[in-house]
Amino acid sequence: xxxxxxxxxSGMAADIAEQPEVFARLLDERATAITAIAAEIARRxxxxxIFTARGTSDHAALYGAYLAEIRLGLPASLASxxxxxxxxxxxxxxxxxxxxxxxxxxxxxxxxxxxxxREQGAITLAVTNAPDSPLATAAELNIDIAAGPxxxxxxxxxYTAELLALLLLIEGVRASGGALAAxxxxxxxxxxxxxxxxxxxxxxxxxxxxYRFAARLVTTGRxxxxxxxxxxxxxxxxTSYLPALAFSGADLLHGPLAMTDxxxxxxxxxxxxxxxxxxxxxxxxxxxxxxxxxxxxxxxDLEGFALRVPVPAVDERYAPLLDILPLQRLAMALxxxxxxxxxxxxxxxxxxxxx
Amino acid sequence: xxxxxxxxxSGMAADIAEQPEVFARLLDERATAITAIAAEIARRxxxxxIFTARGTSDHAALYGAYLAEIRLGLPASLASxxxxxxxxxxxxxxxxxxxxxxxxxxxxxxxxxxxxxREQGAITLAVTNAPDSPLATAAELNIDIAAGPxxxxxxxxxYTAELLALLLLIEGVRASGGALAAxxxxxxxxxxxxxxxxxxxxxxxxxxxxYRFAARLVTTGRxxxxxxxxxxxxxxxxTSYLPALAFSGADLLHGPLAMTDxxxxxxxxxxxxxxxxxxxxxxxxxxxxxxxxxxxxxxxDLEGFALRVPVPAVDERYAPLLDILPLQRLAMALxxxxxxxxxxxxxxxxxxxxx
Numbered sequence: 001x002x003x004x005x006x007x008x009x010s011g012m013a014a015d016i017a018e019q020p021e022v023f024a025r026l027l028d029e030r031a032t033a034i035t036a037i038a039a040e041i042a043r044r045x046x047x048x049x050i051f052t053a054r055g056t057s058d059h060a061a062l063y064g065a066y067l068a069e070i071r072l073g074l075p076a077s078l079a080s081x082x083x084x085x086x087x088x089x090x091x092x093x094x095x096x097x098x099x100x101x102x103x104x105x106x107x108x109x110x111x112x113x114x115x116x117x118r119e120q121g122a123i124t125l126a127v128t129n130a131p132d133s134p135l136a137t138a139a140e141l142n143i144d145i146a147a148g149p150x151x152x153x154x155x156x157x158x159y160t161a162e163l164l165a166l167l168l169l170i171e172g173v174r175a176s177g178g179a180l181a182a183x184x185x186x187x188x189x190x191x192x193x194x195x196x197x198x199x200x201x202x203x204x205x206x207x208x209x210x211y212r213f214a215a216r217l218v219t220t221g222r223x224x225x226x227x228x229x230x231x232x233x234x235x236x237x238x239t240s241y242l243p244a245l246a247f248s249g250a251d252l253l254h255g256p257l258a259m260t261d262x263x264x265x266x267x268x269x270x271x272x273x274x275x276x277x278x279x280x281x282x283x284x285x286x287x288x289x290x291x292x293x294x295x296x297x298x299x300x301d302l303e304g305f306a307l308r309v310p311v312p313a314v315d316e317r318y319a320p321l322l323d324i325l326p327l328q329r330l331a332m333a334l335x336x337x338x339x340x341x342x343x344x345x346x347x348x349x350x351x352x353x354x355x
Numbered sequence: 356x357x358x359x360x361x362x363x364x365s366g367m368a369a370d371i372a373e374q375p376e377v378f379a380r381l382l383d384e385r386a387t388a389i390t391a392i393a394a395e396i397a398r399r400x401x402x403x404x405i406f407t408a409r410g411t412s413d414h415a416a417l418y419g420a421y422l423a424e425i426r427l428g429l430p431a432s433l434a435s436x437x438x439x440x441x442x443x444x445x446x447x448x449x450x451x452x453x454x455x456x457x458x459x460x461x462x463x464x465x466x467x468x469x470x471x472x473r474e475q476g477a478i479t480l481a482v483t484n485a486p487d488s489p490l491a492t493a494a495e496l497n498i499d500i501a502a503g504p505x506x507x508x509x510x511x512x513x514y515t516a517e518l519l520a521l522l523l524l525i526e527g528v529r530a531s532g533g534a535l536a537a538x539x540x541x542x543x544x545x546x547x548x549x550x551x552x553x554x555x556x557x558x559x560x561x562x563x564x565x566y567r568f569a570a571r572l573v574t575t576g577r578x579x580x581x582x583x584x585x586x587x588x589x590x591x592x593x594t595s596y597l598p599a600l601a602f603s604g605a606d607l608l609h610g611p612l613a614m615t616d617x618x619x620x621x622x623x624x625x626x627x628x629x630x631x632x633x634x635x636x637x638x639x640x641x642x643x644x645x646x647x648x649x650x651x652x653x654x655x656d657l658e659g660f661a662l663r664v665p666v667p668a669v670d671e672r673y674a675p676l677l678d679i680l681p682l683q684r685l686a687m688a689l690x691x692x693x694x695x696x697x698x699x700x701x702x703x704x705x706x707x708x709x710x
Binding site (some may be wrong): 043047048050054058062065066069070073074075076077078079080081082083084086087088089090091092093100215217221222224226237243245248249250273274275278339 | 402403405409410413417420421424425428429430431432433434435436437438439441442443444445446447448451464555570572577578579581592598600603605606628629633
């Protein structure tokens with residue numbers, strides 16, 4: 001599987017390291033095109049936003065749904081493709097914005113959902129890394145995340161590029177197609193530097209050894225941090241075959257908490273705002289159960305009762321673009337520690353055809 | 356934990372066994388009230404349906420979303436409470452039907468979502484087992500599932516009662532408040548007998564021993580069967596602390612398939628319609644990986660390459676009310692085999708307060 005010329009994980013490592021550059025490229029080269037699409041959407045004033053995606057892109061879509069609901073005040077949700085593709089549902093989607101998110105743009109079921117949505121009167125938008133793909137062609141509007149070819153099978157840079165593209169889109173709609181507010185532009189322009197900073201910290205890689213013999217793991221976060229918890233779990237499953245269960249902090253208290261004990265490591269994403277504050281109760285409950293707790297947080301005070309993977313302190317709205325970075329490195333380091341090749345997990349293909 | 360007078364699991368066993376009776380009671384005593392609510396909703400012709408729920412009830416809500424989309428042709432989705440409760444989102448919900456589903460009706464975050472939704476112009480409906488609960492009071496309309504007090508902490512009869520209440524509601528809206536079609540009435544009236552039949556088969560309990568030493572488990576299904584896969588995973592986690600990962604058949608092929616090998620048991624819910632047919636590819640792929648496969652299906656032909664838990668053959672739309680029944684028994688039997696008390700899992704409370 002590995003060779004001196006191309007050691008295991010070199011592709012995933014390169015994809016991960018490229019993310020600050022991918023952010024800078026999106027901000028420099030794609031922002032104008034995204035602003036134009038945002039202006040067109042703002043002009044047509046959708047009454048709801050529906051995302052359709054699978055796998056890693058589903059977590060980017062989840063972030064987009066939080067953004068649309070919180071920043072635009074629009075009902076936003078993720079669609080189950082099978083209602084349309086398997087059972088022939090033809091919902092009335094006039095005035096709805098339907099956004100398909102897919103790295104490859106090649107999943108037949110997402111293409112079908114977007115095609116039907118367009119027929120049913122929706123404004124349709126594809127967010128892909130492949131502007132000539134069937135999904136991009138099926139949608140009326142199209143955002144190219146321009147992340148470049150992915151070297152590893154497990155998605156990393158295309159995930160964060162999707163997040164940033166959706167952030168630019170939603171903030172652009174919020175600005176009604178006009179210029180973003182100065183503080184928003186300033187926060188966005190800081191992201192490439194903050195991403196480089198998040199990637200330079202060694203803690204996540206050091207912690208990976210801790211999970212060498214873990215039989216399972218729980219990830220948790222609330223609000224904007226929940227997509228990060230979900231994506232972390234998927235990345236660990238894809239590359240290390242570690243059964244990782246993601247729960248919103250609220251859902252964790254509703255049942256699966258029974259599963260946590262000192263033998264079950266818990267990775268908690270704890271932000272600086274309402275989502276992070278609402279996690280304090282969850283952390284207390286986990287502490288009472290003596291769970292093995294690691295927090296991904298900018299808050300030094302949390303070191304009092306948990307190992308901490310440091311991340312830059314930003315508004316929770318931007319945190320998903322940064323918090324996942326050390327966790328991608330953790331997943332990769334764990335895969336290597338377990339003798340797996342994170343570039344080519346067994347049983348995985350890049351484009352998965354499901355209808 | 357256990358005693359001769361009240362052995363471990365006797366409460367959960369009684370809850371499970373009561374389900375045919377709960378179905379009959381809902382059909383006999385609650386159908387008129389639900390039809391009246393359906394008529395009121397049909398008159399107001401919502402343009403979209405948004406569910407809010409947590410834990411087991413979230414899986415009932417997922418079933419409701421499939422029903423609303425497929426049977427009513429309405430965009431339907433599950434809301435993330437935190438957008439409203441943590442980040443103060445105030446989406447315009449005029450013309451939307453917002454349905455809160457909760458056994459206890461006591462979760463503060465769901466109460467808050469329904470309260471805000473009502474302020475924001477939504478038609479609001481609570482589906483609970485507690486008609487005087489805060490959730491039932493916060494909503495304009497209210498369905499009492501009348502399942503009686505639950506003996507065990509892990510929800511069983513209230514889950515299937517929520518499913519049936521949502522089925523009666525959606526079919527009632529479809530009939531625009533008039534009488535259900537004769538074939539629909541006939542199918543519904545058969546459910547108590549079919550539930551008794553599903554519960555009488557010993558296979559699921561026999562199979563439980565097989566998982567005595569399993570370190571993890573994967574459940575999968577597509578379309579209407581996906582809520583069953585999710586609920587099965589939660590029930591196994593709550594009662595046996597077995598890390599169980601639920602994936603839609605489509606998502607499983609997108610990454611987590613890498614996790615499946617002969618050491619990872621897979622429970623697949625395979626229906627008689629489009630959802631079940633679309634699982635055939637997934638079963639083939641799992642077979643290629645030599646996964647330990649058990650199917651929950653009415654299709655005898657599947658016994659060629661997997662152990663089968665038999666369930667009655669019904670339209671996939673009704674299958675979630677029946678397929679879960681042997682799986683509840685499996686979860687309970689596994690908990691007992693592992694020396695746990697399924698009536699009182701560690702770390703679980705009946706009403707969980709999250710905001």
